[in-house]
Every structure is written in C-alpha cells, then in structure tokens.
Amino acid sequence: MIDPRAWGGNKGAMETFTGSFTQQEPIPEAGIEAAMDVLRHGRLHRYNSNPGEVPETARLEEEFAALTNARYCVAVASGGYAMSTALRAVDVQPGDKVLSNAFTLAPVPGAIASVGATPVFVGVTEQLRIDLDDLAAKAKQANVLLLSHMRGHICDMDRLMAICDAAGITVIEDCAHTMGAAWGDVPSGRHGAVGCYSCQTYKHVNSGEGGFLVTDDEDIAARAVLLSGSYMLYDRHRAAPGPEAFARVKDVTPNISGRMDNLRAAILRPQLQALPEQVARWNDRYAVVEVGLRGTPGLTVIDRGDKEHYVGSSIQFLLLDWAGDKVRDVLQRCAARGVELKWFGANEPVAFTSRYDNWRYVDAPRMPASDRVLRGIVDMRIPLTFSLDDCALIARIIRAEVSAVFQTG
C-alpha cells in the first residue's frame, strides 16, 4: 500500500511505505485444490500410494528434474537438509574440511558442521560473488566446495569450475536464492555435481519448508534417496536411477529421514509451472529499485554479469567504508519511513544477517578484504506482493535517506 500523500497534492509531505517486507503471495488456487485432494484422501506420506497411483512427490521430482535439465531429483524436507545430504552423498566424512563462502547464511556452514566437517571460508568480492582468486589459493585445503549463490549473485562459473576441476574439488551448489536463475544457458545448480534448492516460504517457491537435490550422478542420486529415508521403497521414485545403482549402496547407506510429503508437493507443483513468469515479475521489481538507487551519492549498486540470469527476489547495495553509526542512521531513518533494510556489518547477528566471524564453532582466520565488503552490505527483500509503484517509492526513500546521511559527512 502506498501512502496517498506520495501522489496527491501534498508534495511537501514525507513519503512513507506501509507494505510488509515478509508478505509473500498466496498459494495458487491450483495448489490449494491439489492440497485439498491430498488432505481428503489422507495419503500424505510419499510412499503411501494405491496401486498404480503416482504420488504428488514423485511427480514433483520428475517436474523439477525436467525444469533443471537434471537426470535425477530428490525432494526433501528443507534446503539445509538437501545440503547435508549432498555432503554425505559425496562422502564427506567427520573431520574433513569443506570450502564455502564467507558471505552466506547460517544454514550453509551449519550443513557442513552437521556432518562433522569444518568449513574453510572463501572471501567475497565487491560484486558479492565468491572471490575466485581466494578460492584458487585455498583449493588444496579441501576436496569439496559447498558454493552458495548467496542472494542470487552468480560468479564466473566457467572459471570456478576450471579451478575446481584442476584441483579435483567436487562442487555442491547451494541454490536457495537461485532457483529459476541461470549462468549462460545452464540452470543454476547444474555446473557442479549436485544442486540444492530450498522451498521455504521466503524463497522462489513456497511450501513452508522443503527442498530439492538434483544430480546427474547415479551413485550420488541413489545415496541421496536412501539417505532421505526411502526404507527399501526406492523403486517408487521416478526421477531416480535404476535398481543396480541402489544395489551398490543400499546396505551401507544410513537412513537419515528428511523426506518431502505429498501435501507440500501438491502445493509446489503449480508454483514450479509458474516459476518463469514469477522470475520475470521479480526482475521487473528489481529493475525499478536498481534504477532508483543508481547514482545515489555514497551508495554502490551491485553490477550483474552478462551471463548471470538472476532472480531479483532481493536487492543488495554497498555503503562501502561508511562508519557503522552512519549505516545504523540510514537503517533507522529508512525504517521510520517503512523501509526494512538488513545490514551484514553489525557486530552481533541480527535475525538472518550473520557473518563468517559470527559462526564461532569455526576457528576462521580473519579476511580483511572480505570484512570491508561485509561491513558495507545492505540487503532488502522484494516480495512479489510489492507493486512497481511500491518499488519506485522504496527506492526514493532509500535514496533520500542515504543522501541525507552521506551529506553529514
């Protein structure tokens, strides 16, 4: 909702925004109807099906595999579960080191810690991508990279894969913020051995909780199905390898239950169909905010690469080398006008904005160049419930408040 003062005769009044930064769109009617069918027949468990019935979860996996052009897909309970399962499926062992981003969110190092491994953090550039020079320098320290496309910023995947292939590093991609995105013509999540996605409410499809793991590798796929808790019902999967792949690993792979259920799958299937259209709507909104912010004194807009086909479900900008109290001032002034910004530079984590040095279960050396970038990152969600006018208003408010604080020196 836009404050009418912004558009009426009262030009001198200060514009404020009154929308919610956490309000997503409703579940599409087709998803609600499909969910009601599941509730009415009661067979919510993915393996609870009648003879000849193809449950919603198995169909969803086939559809997500087709969308990402992957041979195999396993639908699971969360994005975090997809990542820990991927780490187990590529045989990460307790005590191993796993390379990962210094700029990401807590579930990423958390997935590494959950298998008893230790993250080795790789720095972040001013474009908010993983620092590939730092990755090359640290390549000998681990055999696996859990690469987070944090906030949808996709690095030069050709160079990343060249570094990792040369060093024998297996790449697992965290695509929690890149479902529907691509690098060149390759869907995000399809450069590495495994792609992991989240269907949690604040991501690009919404089942409350949920996730996917995709791969072309039949051993990884078979292990992931077994790990997810298939008992010996793996032949009910359709986007999965044949029985010979399961025969190789079924007796040595533990069941660590984290399955998707038919209710969530029913909600998700229509959303997957609509994803390309939703991506376009997100990017329209992102473009309005980005254009509105460009040229603001003291504010750095993040330029995106030519091959990076991102999903603008959030936007970041830098207040690079600003004193902390000035950034806090911007945040407070924007909040007073209804614009909710998050900052990665605070000393202690606030909600989701933690940094590598906040994850104190890891003894991570400081990275001064990355610290400088992290201290400057300001982050804002762009839910699809915002109109283009809302986005223009929000950009005007940020621009005015950043300019006002910047001018005070």
Ligand SMILES: Cc1ncc(COP(=O)(O)O)c(C=O)c1O
């Ligand atoms: C970058 C990133 N990776 C992974 C995840 C994990 O997703 P989930 O909440 O589905 O476990 C999140 C969730 O916030 C995330 O932001």
